[in-house]
Amino acid sequence: MSGYVWAGFTLALAAANAFIAWRGDFVVWAWFASVGLIAAKLAAFALQGAAFRVAARRNIAA
Numbered sequence: 001m002s003g004y005v006w007a008g009f010t011l012a013l014a015a016a017n018a019f020i021a022w023r024g025d026f027v028v029w030a031w032f033a034s035v036g037l038i039a040a041k042l043a044a045f046a047l048q049g050a051a052f053r054v055a056a057r058r059n060i061a062a
Contacts, residue, residue, distance in 0.1 A: 002048060009044055013037055 017037065021029045 002052075006044075006048075013040060 017029075017033060020032050024032075
């Protein structure tokens with residue numbers, strides 16, 4: 001399940017990157033590509049880790 005979520009998330013980030021590259025200024029796109037995409041992936045990775053930790057604790061407790 002998480003693989004599908006990651007695939008959809010990556011597709012959404014790629015679409016946002018393409019939109020910003022076509023519509024935005026070069027400086028805005030450069031910031032988004034270098035900072036925004038990495039920050040979004042790190043935040044999603046942390047969220048996935050927390051979700052898996054909660055699920056594991058529930059399974060151990062059950």
